[in-house]
Amino acid sequence: MSDQPAPRPGPTNSIADVAGIHVGHYSRVGDGWLTGTTVLRMPADGAVAGVDVRGGGPGTRETDLLDPRNLVERVHAITLSGGSAFGLAAADGVMTALYDDGIGFPMGRPGEVVPIVPGAVIFDLGRGGQFAARPDASFGQAAYAAAKVDPAPGTPAVPQGVVGAGTGARAGGLKGGVGTASTVLPNGTVVAALVVVNAVGSCVDPRTGELYAVRFGFPGEFPELPAVDPDRLAAAKDAAAAEPTPLKPTLATTIGVIATTATLTKAQCAKVAGIGHDGFARGIRPVHTMFDGDTLFTVATGERGADGIPDPFAFHALLDAAGDTVTRAIGHAMLAATTVSTPAGTMRSYLDALHTPAQ
Amino acid sequence: MSDQPAPRPGPTNSIADVAGIHVGHYSRVGDGWLTGTTVLRMPADGAVAGVDVRGGGPGTRETDLLDPRNLVERVHAITLSGGSAFGLAAADGVMTALYDDGIGFPMGRPGEVVPIVPGAVIFDLGRGGQFAARPDASFGQAAYAAAKVDPAPGTPAVPQGVVGAGTGARAGGLKGGVGTASTVLPNGTVVAALVVVNAVGSCVDPRTGELYAVRFGFPGEFPELPAVDPDRLAAAKDAAAAEPTPLKPTLATTIGVIATTATLTKAQCAKVAGIGHDGFARGIRPVHTMFDGDTLFTVATGERGADGIPDPFAFHALLDAAGDTVTRAIGHAMLAATTVSTPAGTMRSYLDALHTPAQ
Numbered sequence: 001m002s003d004q005p006a007p008r009p010g011p012t013n014s015i016a017d018v019a020g021i022h023v024g025h026y027s028r029v030g031d032g033w034l035t036g037t038t039v040l041r042m043p044a045d046g047a048v049a050g051v052d053v054r055g056g057g058p059g060t061r062e063t064d065l066l067d068p069r070n071l072v073e074r075v076h077a078i079t080l081s082g083g084s085a086f087g088l089a090a091a092d093g094v095m096t097a098l099y100d101d102g103i104g105f106p107m108g109r110p111g112e113v114v115p116i117v118p119g120a121v122i123f124d125l126g127r128g129g130q131f132a133a134r135p136d137a138s139f140g141q142a143a144y145a146a147a148k149v150d151p152a153p154g155t156p157a158v159p160q161g162v163v164g165a166g167t168g169a170r171a172g173g174l175k176g177g178v179g180t181a182s183t184v185l186p187n188g189t190v191v192a193a194l195v196v197v198n199a200v201g202s203c204v205d206p207r208t209g210e211l212y213a214v215r216f217g218f219p220g221e222f223p224e225l226p227a228v229d230p231d232r233l234a235a236a237k238d239a240a241a242a243e244p245t246p247l248k249p250t251l252a253t254t255i256g257v258i259a260t261t262a263t264l265t266k267a268q269c270a271k272v273a274g275i276g277h278d279g280f281a282r283g284i285r286p287v288h289t290m291f292d293g294d295t296l297f298t299v300a301t302g303e304r305g306a307d308g309i310p311d312p313f314a315f316h317a318l319l320d321a322a323g324d325t326v327t328r329a330i331g332h333a334m335l336a337a338t339t340v341s342t343p344a345g346t347m348r349s350y351l352d353a354l355h356t357p358a359q
Numbered sequence: 360m361s362d363q364p365a366p367r368p369g370p371t372n373s374i375a376d377v378a379g380i381h382v383g384h385y386s387r388v389g390d391g392w393l394t395g396t397t398v399l400r401m402p403a404d405g406a407v408a409g410v411d412v413r414g415g416g417p418g419t420r421e422t423d424l425l426d427p428r429n430l431v432e433r434v435h436a437i438t439l440s441g442g443s444a445f446g447l448a449a450a451d452g453v454m455t456a457l458y459d460d461g462i463g464f465p466m467g468r469p470g471e472v473v474p475i476v477p478g479a480v481i482f483d484l485g486r487g488g489q490f491a492a493r494p495d496a497s498f499g500q501a502a503y504a505a506a507k508v509d510p511a512p513g514t515p516a517v518p519q520g521v522v523g524a525g526t527g528a529r530a531g532g533l534k535g536g537v538g539t540a541s542t543v544l545p546n547g548t549v550v551a552a553l554v555v556v557n558a559v560g561s562c563v564d565p566r567t568g569e570l571y572a573v574r575f576g577f578p579g580e581f582p583e584l585p586a587v588d589p590d591r592l593a594a595a596k597d598a599a600a601a602e603p604t605p606l607k608p609t610l611a612t613t614i615g616v617i618a619t620t621a622t623l624t625k626a627q628c629a630k631v632a633g634i635g636h637d638g639f640a641r642g643i644r645p646v647h648t649m650f651d652g653d654t655l656f657t658v659a660t661g662e663r664g665a666d667g668i669p670d671p672f673a674f675h676a677l678l679d680a681a682g683d684t685v686t687r688a689i690g691h692a693m694l695a696a697t698t699v700s701t702p703a704g705t706m707r708s709y710l711d712a713l714h715t716p717a718q
Contacts, residue, residue, distance in 0.1 A: 056630065200675075205574070215564070271415065275647050281637035282644070286679040288634050290671060312649060316559075320645040 007321055009218055010182035012157035013332075015040070015192040017182035018259040020047070020301050023194065024147025025164030025178070026139050032130030034342050035082035037090040037139035038164030038178060040194065040257050040299075041147040044103055046074030047259070047299035050269025051118065054277045056290030057251055059085045062118035063295075068267040072116055076103050077144065078257050078297050079119035080165040080196050083134035087121040093140030094119075120295040122198040123251040124168030129343035158194065161336030165196045165255070169333075171284065172202025173240030175340055175347040179333025183321045188261075189308065191318055193276065193326045195256030197333040199294075201286040204334075209233040209354050213283040213331025216324045222331060228354045236353045253293035254280055256329070258322050263302035263309045272298040275319045279326025296326070366680055368577055369541035371516035372691075374399070374551040376541035377618040379406070379660050382553065383506025384523030384537070385498050393487030393701050394441035396449040396498035397523030397537060399553065399616050399658075400506040403462055405433030406618070406658035409628025410477065413636045415649030416610055418444045421477035422654075427626040431475055435462050436503065437616050437656050438478035439524040439555050442493035446480040452499030453478075479654040481557040482610040483527030488702030517553065520695030524555045524614070528692075530643065531561025532599030534699055534706040538692025542680045547620075548667065550677055552635065552685045554615030556692040560645040563693075568592040568713050572642040572690025575683045581690060587713045595712045612652035613639055615688070617681055622661035622668045631657040634678045638685025655685070 010017030020043035027036035051066045065072050077094050081087035095115045098104055104113025125131050143164065151157055161177040162169075169176030176199065182192035197203065203211050209228025258276050273296040280287045280294060288294050302308055310318055339352045369376030379402035386395035410425045424431050436453050440446035454474045457463055463472025484490050502523065510516055520536040521528075528535030535558065541551035556562065562570050568587025617635050632655040639646045639653060647653050661667055669677055693709045700706075 054633065201679075207574075215566075271649070274413065275645070278637075278640035278645070278647055281640035281682070285641070286634070286637070286682055288637060289675055289678050290630070291675060316648055316650060319648050320560075323640070323645055 006186040007183050009221060010184050010190055010192065013182050014158040014180040015182065015194040015259050016157035017190050018192050018261055018301055019303055021259050022147045023158045024143045024145065025159055026142035026146060027163050027167040029167060032128050033133040034128030034168040034340065035124050035133065035135055036164045036167035037079065037081040037135045037143040039094055039140060039143040039147045040078045041144065042076050042299060043301055046076050047301045048073050048264055048266055048269055049075040049118065049297060049299045050266050050273055051295065051297045052270055052273035052277060053295045054288045055253055055292035055294030058293035058295050059088060059121040060119065060295055061088050061091055062116060065116065066118060066266060068270065072105055073266060075116045075118055075299065077117045079117055079140055080255050081119065081121050081135045081139065082124040082165055082168045084121055084123045084125050086134045088119055089137050090135045090140035091117045091119040093137030094144045097141050097144040118297060120255040122165060122169060122196055122253045122255055127168040127342065127344050160332055162338050162340055166333065169196055169198035170347055171197045171199040172204060174353055175337040175349045177333045177337040179329040179336060181325050181328035181332055183325045185317055185321055187314060189318060191258065191260040191321050191325055193256055193258045193329040195254060195326060195329045195333060197254050197330050198252050199254050199284045199287060200252040200289050200291045201284045203284055203330060204350065211331050211334055211350065212285065213327045216282060216327045217331065221328065225355055232354060251291055254284060254287065255295045256326065258296060258298040258326065260300050260318065261303045261308060262300055262318055263305060264300035269298040269300055272319060272322050275323050276326045279323040283327040283330035365545040366542050368580060369543050369549055369551065372541050373517040373539040374541065374553040374618050375516035376549050377551050377620055377660060378662055380618050381506045382517045383502045383504065384518055385501035385505060386522050386526040388526060391487050391489030392492040393527040393699065394483050394492065394494055395523045395526035396438065396440040396494045396502040398453055398499060398502040398506045399437045400503065401435050401658060402660055405435050406660045407432050407623055407625055407628055408434040408477065408656060408658045409625050409632055410654065410656045411629055411632035411636060412654045413647045414612055414651035414653030417652035417654050418447060418480040419478065419654055420447050420450055421475065424475065425477060425625060427629065431464055432625060434475045434477055434658065436476045438476055438499055439614050440478065440480050440494045440498065441483040441524055441527045443480055443482045443484050445493045447478055448496050449494045449499035450476045450478040452496030453503045456500050456503040477656060479614040481524060481528060481555055481612045481614055486527040486701065486703050519691055521697050521699055525692065528555055528557035529706050530556045530558040531563060533712055534696040534708045536692045536696040538688040538695060540684050540687035540691055542684045544676055544680055546673060548677060550617065550619040550680050550684055552615055552617045552688040554613060554685060554688045554692060556613050556689050557611050558613050558643045558646060559611040559648050559650045560643045562643055562689060563709065570690050570693055570709065571644065572686045575641060575686045576690065580687065584714055591713060610650055613643060613646065614654045615685065617655060617657040617685065619659050619677065620662045620667060621659055621677055622664060623659035628657040628659055631678060631681050634682050635685045638682040642686040642689035
C-alpha cells in the first residue's frame with residue numbers, strides 16, 4: 001500500500017534520461033512495407049546487461065552470452081526489430097557499424113574488436129502488404145546512424161509510436177508501437193524503459209476502455225481522458241473481432257530494454273528484467289503466452305561506479321520502480337500510436353478507436 | 360480486449376473443483392504460535408507437475424525433480440507451509456503418511472514406494488510471538504489427515520483466510536492468508552488455484568483502497584464494497600508505516616498451486632505456473648522482489664486422458680484463465696482474512712482496516 005511519493009519521472013520521461021543511452025529508429029512504410037528497427041547505443045565501453053525471456057515464441061540473439069555464468073559482461077548496443085526471426089539480421093548491420101567505430105569486446109590489437117549486440121524481434125510480417133518486406137542489416141546500420149545524431153531542438157528525446165521496431169506493431173486488435181518512460185528514485189538512480197508493444201493480449205481494460213497502464217502513472221503523466229462510451233467500446237470490440245486477423249492468437253511479442261544508472265551485476269540485470277515482466281503483466285492481458293515472444297533486456301551503465309552499487313533495500317526500490325516504469329512505457333506506446341492503413345488492412349490507434357470524435 | 364464471456368467459476372470456486380484434488384489445513388494459534396501447513400493431496404496415481412520460482416528468496420523442496428528433463432512425472436501431494444525454511448519439514452510428515460497409505464513412486468515390491476511431495480514455505484517466524492514456534496513433520500501429517508476428510512455439509516469446500524499455511528501470513532501491512540478460485544473453460548477444462556498471500560508488496564491500490572484483484576473477478580464474484588474513505592485510507596497507510604515491522608521489505612513470499620483437469624506435460628505445467636506469476640503481478644504490487652520467495656506449482660490431473668490434451672489455442676485459453684484465476688484467488692485470500700492479535704502485534708484484515716464500520 002506504499003505510495004512512495006518521492007520517485008518522479010526524469011526530464012524527458014524516456015530511456016534517454018539514462019546518460020549514455022542513445023536511441024535511433026529506422027522505419028520503412030509504404031509499397032508493401034510497414035516495419036523498422038530500433039537501436040539502443042550504449043556508452044562506448046558498453047553497459048552490463050542481462051535478459052529475461054518469458055514469452056513462448058521468442059526470437060533473440062546473444063542472449064546465452066548474457067547468462068551470468070558466461071564471460072562477457074558488457075554489451076555495446078541492443079537491437080530491437082520487426083521482421084520476426086528474419087529481423088535478427090538487423091543486428092549484423094549494427095555490429096559492422098560498431099566495428100567501423102572501433103567499439104567492441106577487445107580481441108587483440110587496437111581495432112580488433114567484436115561488438116556485442118544482443119537483439120530481439122517482433123512478428124510484423126505482412127502487415128504492410130508484403131510478407132517479404134522485412135528488415136535486413138541495412139536497417140540496423142540506419143538505426144545505429146540515427147542513434148548517433150542528437151534529436152533536433154523541439155523534438156522528443158526518443159520518438160514514440162509508429163516508428164522503428166514499433167512501425168508494424170499491433171496489440172489486442174489496435175495499433176501498437178514504441179513507448180518509453182523513466183523514473184528518478186529518491187537516491188538519484190534513474191531507471192527507464194523502452195518497449196515495443198506487439199501483443200496477443202490487449203492493453204485495454206474491456207470493462208472500461210481504459211488503458212491498464214494509466215493506473216500506474218505519476219500524477220499528470222497520462223492525459224485525463226473521458227470515460228469511454230460503452231457503445232463505442234462494444235463497437236471497437238466487434239470491429240476487432242471482424243478483422244481478417246481477429247483476436248485469435250497470432251505470433252506477437254512485446255520486447256524492450258530497461259536501462260539504469262545503477263551499478264549492477266549481470267545477474268542483477270537479469271533480475272531487473274524479470275520484474276520488468278511484471279510491468280508487462282500489469283499493462284497487457286494476457287501476456288507471456290505461447291504466441292508471444294516477450295523478452296526484456298536490462299542494461300546498467302554504472303555511471304556512479306561503486307557509489308551506484310545498491311544495497312538490498314536500494315535494489316528493492318529499483319526493482320519496484322522498474323516494473324512500473326515498464327507499465328508506463330506501455331501506456332505511452334499505445335497513446336503515441338496512430339492509425340495506419342496498408343493494403344493488408346487498417347490498424348486503428350487506441351485514441352482513434354475509443355476517444356477521437358467520430359468524423 | 361477480449362471479454363471471453365464464456366468462462367465461469369466452478370461450483371465451489373475453489374481448487375476442489377479439480378476432481379481428485381483434496382485440500383487439508385492444519386493451524387496452530389496461541390501461546391506464541393501463529394502458523395500452519397496446507398497439504399494438497401493428489402489422486403492416488405499422482406498428477407503431472409511443474410513449477411516456476413520467481414521470487415528472490417525462495418524456500419522449496421523437490422523442485423529440481425520437476426525440471427522437464429528429469430525422470431519423475433507425477434507428484435502425490437504438495438505441501439505449503441509457514442515456518443520459513445524450517446517449515447519444509449512439514450513435507451516429511453506428508454511423505455510418511457503417504458507411505459503408510461501405500462502411495463508413491465514405485466521402487467520395487469508392493470508398498471515399496473517413495474512419495475513425491477514438492478513443497479514451498481512462507482516466512483512467518485515470530486508473528487505469533489515465539490520465533491521458534493514453527494511447523495514440523497506433525498503439521499504435515501495433520502494437514503494430510505485433514506485432506507482425507509470430506510468437508511462437513513454446509514462448510515466451504517476449501518477454508519480460506521487465516522488457516523493452514525496462511526495462518527501467519529501478511530501482505531503489505533495487512534493480514535494475508537489462503538485464497539482459492541476456479542474457472543471452467545468453454546471446453547470443460549477446469550483450471551483452479553490456491554494461494555498463500557504473504558507479500559512484501561500490497562494487494563491494495565493505494566489510490567483507491569480497492570483490492571487490485573477485484574478488477575479481474577467474474578460478475579458478482581466479489582462483493583460490491585463502497586468506495587474507501589480517503590481519510591481512512593490515509594490512516595491505514597500511516598498505521599501500517601508506524602508498526603514495528605513497517606512497510607520495509609522483510610522476507611515474505613506468496614506461494615501457491617494451480618490445478619487443472621487438462622492433460623499436460625511437465626513442461627506445460629511449468630509454463631502454466633509461469634503465467635500464473637502474471638496473476639501475482641496483477642494482484643500484488645510489487646511482487647517477485649528479492650525479499651519474496653514467490654513460487655507457483657501447477658498440477659495436471661489429466662482426467663480426460665488424450666481428450667484433455669490441449670491444442671495450441673486451447674492451451675492459450677488455459678494460460679489466459681490461469682493468470683486471472685490466480686489473481687482472483689489473491690482477492691479471495693485478502694477478503695477472507697480476519698484481524699489477528701498476538702503478543703507480536705496486531706495484523707488488521709483488509710476489511711477491518713478499510714471497510715468495517717469503526718467500533
